[in-house]
Amino acid sequence: MIRFENLTKSYRVDGERKVVIDNLNAVLPTGTSLALLGRNGAGKSTLLQLIAGTILPDSGRIVSDGTISWPVGFAGSFHPELTGAQNVRFIARIYGVETDELVAFVEGFAEIGKHFHMPVRSYSAGMRSRLAFGTSMGIRFDTYLVDEVTAVGDQQFRRKSRAVFAERMKTSSAILVTHNMPEVREFCNAGMVLEGGRIVYFTDLDAAIAYHRELMDG
Known part of the structure; x- marks a missing residue:
């Protein structure tokens, strides 16, 4: 379980405060591999870093009862x-x-x-x-945070990356950020869409993808 409690994160952009995560309250259940969907700039990578603890929120907190990876592929x-x-x-x-x-x-x-x-x-x-x-x-880890990582390297390395990640998913869950919808369907069984600093959670992955595409086309 990962729980967001009044989570807020903002940045200063050109002298103005841009709110990326806006007083977010949500519970992500244990044992579910989630696709984190949203348009470019919606704050998906920021949310992953907040969950990992590599950046701190302006206010609020994140509570978890399991171990969480840093964003997979993050070399910082x-x-x-x-x-x-x-x-x-x-x-x-x-x-x-x-x-x-x-x-x-x-x-x-x-x-x-x-x-x-x-x-x-x-x-x-x-x-x-x-x-x-x-x-x-x-x-x-109990939960792996993944940000477009299986796109790294040549075709052989990507194949190997997908295989080891699939093996980990047999005993762990993940929060996956990717624009690759076949990859979303392969690894995830639920989804959430980040828009305007808020999350809409879907137990039905197809419904999450449909809502995401509706926002992208709107």
């Missing part, structure tokens, strides 16, 4: 002067997982070769994304 928490391996070891200690096991999984999954033992500042954006995705998938 890596220390640029540390190697990929050192970053993974640090994360393993933070989350209390077996260090060598996580390092071995990420090194094999990310397929970045010798760069795994080089400073992250030397990585391309694609390498950072591979490292971040592998690290996320290497830790078992």
Whole structure:
């Protein structure tokens, strides 16, 4: 269960306050993989970061009774002067997982070769994304937050990413942000649409997609 209580988040844009999440109250049930839909700029990525705790709300709070990943594929928490391996070891200690096991999984999954033992500042954006995705998938969370991550890499890597994510979904749930509707139907069984800082929740995924398309066409 993830519960939003009077959640508000805004930014200063050109000297004006833009409210992205507006006094949001909602409960997301346990064991449901949700598609988070909305137009570009609606605040989907912001909401994921609020749930993950990587940014703080202006007011209100988020309550959960399970473990939640950081946004999968988000590489902003890596220390640029540390190697990929050192970053993974640090994360393993933070989350209390077996260090060598996580390092071995990420090194094999990310397929970045010798760069795994080089400073992250030397990585391309694609390498950072591979490292971040592998690290996320290497830790078992109750809920994974996913922001367009299966689009990372070449076709073979995307296939591998989808396979490991599908495996995780057998025992975990997810909140998935993507514009890829076949992917939404593959991984999600309910949906919510973010519009004007508020969420409309649908237990019927098709109804969520239809409402989203109606807003996009309006």
